[in-house]
Amino acid sequence: MAHAYTPGLRVSEMTVLRKNRRLPILGEVVVKKGDKVSSDAIIARTHLPGNVQLVNVASKLGLPPEDLPSVMLKKAGDTIEKGKPIAETKGFFGLFRSAVNSPCDGSLESISTVTGQVILREPPTPIEVNAYVDGEVVEIFENEGVAVEMQGSFIQGIFGVGGERTGEIHVAVSGPDEKLDASLLDDSMKGKVVIGGSHIDWEGLQKAMSIGISGIVVGGFDDPDLKKLLGKDLGVAITGSEDVATTLILTEGFGVIGMAGGTFALLKSREGHKASINGATQIRAGVIRPEIVVPMPDLALPSGEVASSTAGLDTGSTIRVIREPHFGRLGEVTGLPNELQKMESESMVRVLSVRFSDGTEATLPRANVEMIEG
Amino acid sequence: MANNTINAIVATDCGSTTTKAILIKLVDGEYRLIVRGEAPTTVEAPFEDVTRGVLNAVREVEELSNHTILDGESFIHPNDGDRGVDLYLSTSSAGGGLQMMVAGVVKSMTAESAQRAALGAGAIVMDVLASNDGRLPHEQIERIRHLRPDMILLSGGIDGGTITHVVELGQVIAAADPKPRLGIGYNLPVIYAGNKDATDEVSGMLESKTSLYMVDNLRPVLERENLGPAREKIHDLFMEHVMAQAPGYNKLMGWTDAPIMPTPGAVGSIIETIARRQEIEVVGVDIGGATTDVFSVFQNTFNRTVSANLGMSYSVSNVLAEAGIDNVMRWVPFKLPELEVRNRIKNKMIRPTTVPQTLEDLKVEQAIAREALRLAFVQHKSFAVGLKGVQQERTISEAFTQSASGETLVNMRDLDLLVGSGGVLSHAPRRQQAALMMADAFLPECITRLAVDSIFMMPQLGVLAEVHEQSATEVFEKDCLIHLGTLIAPVGTAQEGKPCVKVEMTLPDGTNVSDDIPYGEMVIYPMTVEDSVAAKLTPARGFDLGEGVGKTLECTLTGGVVGVMVDTRGRPFTLPTEEGERVSKLEKWAKAFDAYPA
Numbered sequence: 001m002a003h004a005y006t007p008g009l010r011v012s013e014m015t016v017l018r019k020n021r022r023l024p025i026l027g028e029v030v031v032k033k034g035d036k037v038s039s040d041a042i043i044a045r046t047h048l049p050g051n052v053q054l055v056n057v058a059s060k061l062g063l064p065p066e067d068l069p070s071v072m073l074k075k076a077g078d079t080i081e082k083g084k085p086i087a088e089t090k091g092f093f094g095l096f097r098s099a100v101n102s103p104c105d106g107s108l109e110s111i112s113t114v115t116g117q118v119i120l121r122e123p124p125t126p127i128e129v130n131a132y133v134d135g136e137v138v139e140i141f142e143n144e145g146v147a148v149e150m151q152g153s154f155i156q157g158i159f160g161v162g163g164e165r166t167g168e169i170h171v172a173v174s175g176p177d178e179k180l181d182a183s184l185l186d187d188s189m190k191g192k193v194v195i196g197g198s199h200i201d202w203e204g205l206q207k208a209m210s211i212g213i214s215g216i217v218v219g220g221f222d223d224p225d226l227k228k229l230l231g232k233d234l235g236v237a238i239t240g241s242e243d244v245a246t247t248l249i250l251t252e253g254f255g256v257i258g259m260a261g262g263t264f265a266l267l268k269s270r271e272g273h274k275a276s277i278n279g280a281t282q283i284r285a286g287v288i289r290p291e292i293v294v295p296m297p298d299l300a301l302p303s304g305e306v307a308s309s310t311a312g313l314d315t316g317s318t319i320r321v322i323r324e325p326h327f328g329r330l331g332e333v334t335g336l337p338n339e340l341q342k343m344e345s346e347s348m349v350r351v352l353s354v355r356f357s358d359g360t361e362a363t364l365p366r367a368n369v370e371m372i373e374g
Numbered sequence: 375m376a377n378n379t380i381n382a383i384v385a386t387d388c389g390s391t392t393t394k395a396i397l398i399k400l401v402d403g404e405y406r407l408i409v410r411g412e413a414p415t416t417v418e419a420p421f422e423d424v425t426r427g428v429l430n431a432v433r434e435v436e437e438l439s440n441h442t443i444l445d446g447e448s449f450i451h452p453n454d455g456d457r458g459v460d461l462y463l464s465t466s467s468a469g470g471g472l473q474m475m476v477a478g479v480v481k482s483m484t485a486e487s488a489q490r491a492a493l494g495a496g497a498i499v500m501d502v503l504a505s506n507d508g509r510l511p512h513e514q515i516e517r518i519r520h521l522r523p524d525m526i527l528l529s530g531g532i533d534g535g536t537i538t539h540v541v542e543l544g545q546v547i548a549a550a551d552p553k554p555r556l557g558i559g560y561n562l563p564v565i566y567a568g569n570k571d572a573t574d575e576v577s578g579m580l581e582s583k584t585s586l587y588m589v590d591n592l593r594p595v596l597e598r599e600n601l602g603p604a605r606e607k608i609h610d611l612f613m614e615h616v617m618a619q620a621p622g623y624n625k626l627m628g629w630t631d632a633p634i635m636p637t638p639g640a641v642g643s644i645i646e647t648i649a650r651r652q653e654i655e656v657v658g659v660d661i662g663g664a665t666t667d668v669f670s671v672f673q674n675t676f677n678r679t680v681s682a683n684l685g686m687s688y689s690v691s692n693v694l695a696e697a698g699i700d701n702v703m704r705w706v707p708f709k710l711p712e713l714e715v716r717n718r719i720k721n722k723m724i725r726p727t728t729v730p731q732t733l734e735d736l737k738v739e740q741a742i743a744r745e746a747l748r749l750a751f752v753q754h755k756s757f758a759v760g761l762k763g764v765q766q767e768r769t770i771s772e773a774f775t776q777s778a779s780g781e782t783l784v785n786m787r788d789l790d791l792l793v794g795s796g797g798v799l800s801h802a803p804r805r806q807q808a809a810l811m812m813a814d815a816f817l818p819e820c821i822t823r824l825a826v827d828s829i830f831m832m833p834q835l836g837v838l839a840e841v842h843e844q845s846a847t848e849v850f851e852k853d854c855l856i857h858l859g860t861l862i863a864p865v866g867t868a869q870e871g872k873p874c875v876k877v878e879m880t881l882p883d884g885t886n887v888s889d890d891i892p893y894g895e896m897v898i899y900p901m902t903v904e905d906s907v908a909a910k911l912t913p914a915r916g917f918d919l920g921e922g923v924g925k926t927l928e929c930t931l932t933g934g935v936v937g938v939m940v941d942t943r944g945r946p947f948t949l950p951t952e953e954g955e956r957v958s959k960l961e962k963w964a965k966a967f968d969a970y971p972a
Contacts, residue, residue, distance in 0.1 A: 025553065052549040054511040054542075065538075109549065114541045114575050119549050159724045223716035235692030236664075236683050237723050253724060254717040283688055283724060323728040324718065324735055345736035346803035346971060347729055368728045 009156040009251075009289060009370070011263050014301050017154050017293060018138065021129050022145035024048075033140055037131040037148060039166050039276050044145045047124035050106055057087045057100050058116025065116035072118075074108045080120060081105055087118070132164055133276045134295045152296040153270055155251075155263055157217065160279025160290025161229060161239050162247030165193075167214030169267060169275050169294065173197040176264035179256065180218050182207045189213050193275045193292070195267045199256040200248075202228055209245040215277045217267065217292060219252040219259040226254075240280025240288075247279040249290045252320070257328040260320065260372045270294045319354060319369040326364070330372070331356040380460045380842055382453035384435065384443055385834035386428050387637055388415055388466040388626075390664075393424075395431035396834050397439055397459075398849055405845035407853035410829055411435035416622070417468040423622035424468060425629075449629060461842065464630050465833040467637035468620065472496055472612050473555060475523040477503035477547070479530035479539040482762045484568065487593045488529040489757075491567070491601040493678045495608035496639025497524075498665070503546070505530075505539045511546050518550035524616045525562065526552065526584075527604060528576070531569030533594045540568045541575045548579040554615070561585040563611045567592040567604040587611070599761060612636055632841045638667050638680065640836030644850060645669045645793070646676045647839045651847055654790035657816070659747060660832070661796035663687035663726055666746055668754035672783040677758035681750040686798050687726030690742060694719050697745040704949050705741035705814065707960040708734065733970060736803070740811055743798040747815035755784045786819040787865070787920055793855065795827035805935045806967040809858045819865050819945050820920040821929060824858040824936075857903040859934035866917035867944040868893040874917055874942035879909035879931065894959075896966040897940040901933025909938075936967070 027046020031037060057072070058065045071087045080086055080102040091097035102120060109119040131137075135150030170192045172184045180196025182204040190211050196218035200208075202225040208216050227233050230242060251259050275294045282288040313319070317333045335353035341363065342348055349365040356362070383398040383405075393415045397408040411434030416426035429447060436443050442457045443449060450458035474497040478485025481504035492499050500521045503514050518526075526547060530540030547564065554562040564584040566576050570591055580586045589603040613633050617623040627634060635643070638660075645658045649671035658669040664685040669678045683692040694702060699712060718738070722728060730736040759782050794800070794812050802808045808826050818824075831854050839846035864875045874893040880886050882905040891897055901907070912926040913919050919927040931938050943963070950956045964970055 049551060051512055052515050054545065054549070110545070110579075112541065112545060112575075114572075115538050115545065117542065117545060119545060121549075222713060223720045224713060226720070233691070233695035234720075235695045236689050237691070254720040281724075283726060322721070322725045323731065325732055327721070343729075343731045345730045345733050347731075347736070347801075348803075349729060365729050365731055368731060370725070 009158060009372075010154060011156070011260070011266065011372070012154045013266055014151065014296065014299055015154050016149060016151045016301065017133070018147050018149045019133055019135070019293075020141075020145065020147050021132060022141060023127070023129055026143040027127075029140055029143065029146060031137050031146060033137055035137045036135075037137060038134050039131055039274075041131045042128045043131050043137070043148070045126060045128040047126055050122035050124045052109070053103055053120045053122065055086075055100065055103065055118050055120060056116050057111075057118045060100050061087065061089055061098050063089070063116070066113045068111055068113050068116055068118075072111060076108055076110050078108050079106075080108050086120075132278075133293050134274070134297075150293070150295045150297070151299075151301060153266060153292075153294040155266065155292040157249040157251045157290040157292070158253055159237065159239075160247065160249040160281050161226070161242050162215075162244045162279040163240050163242075164276065164278045164280075165214040165247045166274060166276045167191050167193040169193050169195060169271050169273055171195045171268050171271050176219065176259040176261055180204055180216070185211060185213070187211055193217065193277055195264070195271075196259075197264070198258040201225060205229065205246070205248065213246050215247040215249065215275075215279075217249045217251065217277070219250065220255045220257040221248065221250050223254050237281055237283040240278065240282075242279075247277055249277060249279055249292065252328065253322070255328070260330070262372060267292070270296075313352070313366070313369075313371055317371055319352075320372050321354075321364060321368060322370050323368040326356070326362060329356055331362075334361065336366075379452070380845065382441070382459045383461040383463070383838065383842070383845060384432060384449070384459045385461075385463045385838055386431060386465075387640075387831075387833040388417070388424055388427065388464060388468045389637065390468055391415055393427035393431045394830070394834070395428070395435045396831050397435045397441060397443070398838075398845055399441075400845075404852070405848040407831070407849050408441070409435055409438040410831065411438060415468050417620060423625070424466070424620065425622045425625050428464070428626060461631050461838075462629060463632050463834070463837045463841065464626060465635045465637045465640040465837050466617065466620075466623075472608075472616055472636045473498050473500050473524045474527060474608070475499070475501050475503065475518065475521060476527045477529065477543050478568075479505045479543065481507050483596070484529045484531065484593045486762065487599050487601065488527050488567070488604070490599070490677065491592050491604040492527055492608060493680060494601060494639070494642060494676065495605045495612070496636030496642065497608065498680050498682050503543065505543060511542075511549075514546050515550040518547065518552050522553060522555045523562075524555055525608070525611055526564045527608065528564060528566050529568040529592050529604075531572065531591075532596055533570050533591050535569055535571075537569055537572035537575065540572050541579075544572075544576045544579045548583055551583055560615070560619070563587065563615050565589060565604060565607050565611070567607075585615070597761065609633060609635065609639070632837065635837045635840070637833045638678065640833045640840075641667065642669050642676065642678045642836065644832050644836035644839050644846060646671055647843060647847060648791075648850060649676075650674075655785075655788045656791045656793065657751075657784070657789055658793040658832075659750065659795065659799075659816075660827075660830075661686060661743060661746060661750070661794075661798055663797075664689050666750035666796075668750050670754065670758050670784055672758070672785060672788065675758075675783055677754070677783065679750070679754040679757045681746075681753050684746045684750050686739070686743060686746065686796070687722060689723075690726075691719055691723040693742050693746045693749070696749055702741050702745050704956065705744050705960070706738055707957045707964070708737075709953075710738070737970070739798065740802070740807060744811055744815045747811065751816055755782045758783045786817065786822075789818055789822050791823045791825065792816060792818060793825050793827060795830055795832060799826050800828065800830055804969060805856065805858055806969040809861075809936045809939060810964065810967050810969050812858075813861055813863075813939070813941055817863070817945060817947050818861050819863050820918075821927070821931075822861050822863070823932065823934075824861055824939075825855045825934070826858060827854055828856045829854075857932070857934035859901065859903075859936045859938055860931045861939045861941055862911060862919070862931075863941040863943075863945060864913045864917040864919050865945040866913070866923070867946065868914070868916060870894045873914035875914060875919070875940065876912040877909065877940060878912075879907050881907065891940055891942050893942050893944060895940070895942045896963040897942075898937045898967060899933075899940075900937040901931070903932065903934045906930050906932040939967075
């Protein structure tokens with residue numbers, strides 16, 4: 001039977017999700033296995049080594065580097081204070097002394113008699129990691145972090161900008177094909193995750209940011225507007241660390257593209273619930289897609305495996321076309337011929353036949369479709 | 375291992391997405407490619423074991439060739455007829471390849487030599503630190519911490535010179551207390567290849583915080599580089615530290631008969647081998663989804679550059695950002711609104727595996743490829759230079775020309791062979807399209823042979839060249855390369871339609887050619903790779919084919935799947951800015967090449 005693998009994005013109504021939350025360097029885990037945590041609960045903390053300052057004490061005092069030990073008032077490991085001397089010359093009978101003061105608080109790390117430099121380290125910076133989702137701590141990674149598990153809905157987008165945020169889901173459009181116009185946004189949406197339809201423009205996004213909306217989830221966005229948002233042309237899709245007031249998640253791509261019906265319906269059914277979202281995207285080895293996580297602890301999990309679009313493509317599967325021509329259209333697979341076929345571009349590729357919702361049919365490269373639900 | 379015992383070889387290349395295996399056998403006294411198999415790479419979840427993908431790819435080779443290679447999950451050694459292999463080798467770029475930072479005292483001298491050593495070993499150079507790079511020490515420290523490279527190569531100072539600056543760089547690295555990208559809890563490997571007088575100070579600073587290795591100075595005197603020891607140490611550490619951390623590689627390392635090489639290092643190795651054996655000047659390019667690698671051998675000097683963010687899928691949007699939309703669109707023979715082009719390119723970036731279905735889409739994709747190749751080559755030319763800071767003896771006339779040390783080694787007039795590889799070139803629906811893209815992007819001058827890598831097996835042949843050069847070069851010539859033909863491009867410019875070159879030769883079918891080809895044309899003479907003919911090429915006044923302006927060149931021309939190509943569009947080459955004229959020229963040249971369906 002004709003059957004093919006095609007990549008797709010996960011859209012799960014109910015699933016068990018495990019999120020690993022780790023510190024960037026070793027530190028202390030402050031929760032224990034079995035703890036129930038909320039998204040903003042701190043689960044681990046550590047101190048990043050402080051910034052380093054290099055001071056060329058020898059040149060400041062006009063000495064050869066090898067003479068440095070004789071003028072140092074502090075040695076490696078000593079605590080230092082901003083504005084207090086760390087080195088001083090003896091001068092003439094106690095007169096005409098020259099000193100070098102510390103530019104920062106912290107500690108003295110090393111003294112070099114080769115370069116004449118003294119390395120000072122500022123106090124460490126504390127960093128904390130939160131749970132990101134409401135759930136239960138199910139595993140402890142000693143000195144690194146924890147795994148938090150929750151059950152609920154999980155939706156992956158195709159591209160996002162901005163980092164982790166939480167907020168109540170609010171649907172601002174009447175259907176998946178309606179554009180999220182600026183006029184549909186108001187102050188009552190502050191702190192919420194607002195679901196749009198097919199597109200948001202620059203004016204709309206600016207308004208969302210000024211209101212303080214946590215996140216916007218829409219089908220499409222235009223590249224020139226992305227350039228305005230980031231202040232530069234995005235070269236490689238590695239995002240998530242941008243300093244933007246509102247996290248933006250696209251479910252379909254660039255342009256005006258209606259949100260997949262299933263995705264929209266699921267988000268609509270979760271209106272009023274708290275969601276954790278993350279726009280971080282990385283489209284390279286170790287793919288990361290943006291996500292919307294809605295914990296639903298009281299709903300029962302479906303008995304079988306949750307339908308997921310990473311399954312195989314078969315006759316009858318619903319697909320979305322992800323390249324011209326027909327970009328963004330939905331259809332049903334009517335055939336999966338085995339033989340390679342020649343496209344208009346003369347490329348020889350594996351194809352599938354598809355019937356669109358208006359009844360028209362087309363033959364497309366399998367690489368140019370993705371499976372969706374709904 | 376003695377050459378005469380090698381009858382069957384399997385080599386794999388574990389890429390980020392696909393693992394490719396090839397089977398080479400000794401057939402009637404010569405080494406030939408038998409089949410190729412591939413399977414998805416299995417470094418990432420859910421498998422997290424690279425050997426799964428290797429076994430799957432090798433099993434496909436077994437099925438296609440009826441040659442038994444595996445006994446369960448182990449390779450059968452040695453070969454006995456249709457069973458077993460004598461050599462199993464592999465390259466790898468999975469998991470992001472080898473990512474390095476390099477440091478040197480002067481940016482254009484030791485830091486540049488360190489960069490050359492790292493690139494030659496197959497690394498992606500994430501950043502170059504230098505005492506004079508304009509950054510303050512705390513900024514350099516912040517950068518090291520932020521990037522988390524796989525290893526650092528520290529160089530600086532000539533032997534016997536001052537040690538202060540290189541010790542300062544060591545202090546910066548020590549203060550950053552860097553952590554490797556892979557393997558939490560491991561020390562970052564640091565290779566010291568600088569002034570030998572500073573080794574005690576450097577080890578005092580770095581030994582306790584990093585895994586420090588000392589090798590010979592890579593620039594012992596200003597006039598000479600000594601990159602070999604640093605390159606070899608990088609390869610060793612790639613195996614010991616980077617590969618050993620990647621899932622399944624310990625097992626794979628136990629299977630191979632020679633160390634696993636980073637993929638680009640292996641491609642460089644085969645190109646270097648070919649240039650040396652044939653005594654030719656070569657440029658090779660591999661345009662991938664994320665990066666474009668350019669390799670060259672000029673004046674017996676090998677250079678490699680990686681344009682880390684110029685590619686056809688993951689990095690396609692960056693080509694647009696770097697080249698600008700006007701430069702991309704100048705190659706497109708029709709009008710498209712800018713919003714449409716921008717959104718299309720971004721959609722390719724977020725869904726990198728799609729393929730052009732329409733002819734229009736194919737032409738846009740090939741326009742982007744031209745700019746990616748052009749930009750990668752510009753970067754290569756500025757890097758493949760003679761050593762800087764070298765004192766030169768000059769004659770009076772040279773002093774007047776103001777030539778400086780550090781000029782590019784890439785001389786397009788001397789280039790003998792240009793090899794293209796990567797999906798957009800190797801899998802172009804018509805070979806003529808690959809030839810046109812290469813001619814437009816690289817603008818070869820005088821007489822240059824063009825070829826493409828048929829199925830991208832240069833990595834496997836590169837690692838094979840390290841242990842068994844004969845088989846690697848035989849397969850490279852006979853099965854790897856598809857010769858497109860020879861491009862004749864007179865240097866000079868003139869008005870449209872004015873005389874440019876006279877071509878005189880007798881074609882293999884006996885036809886006598888004596889054509890005056892005017893300026894601004896593309897002409898093809900069909901001729902296969904087996905055919906070579908004696909030709910007399912006479913450039914018009916103001917044009918040069920390598921013998922001097924207006925001087926006749928008598929040479930032998932070989933054909934290929936495209937043929938002998940004459941490009942009288944001028945060097946330097948410019949496209950008309952007027953829309954209608956530009957489109958009609960692009961269409962005329964494409965038609966001359968029969969590049970697209972009518």
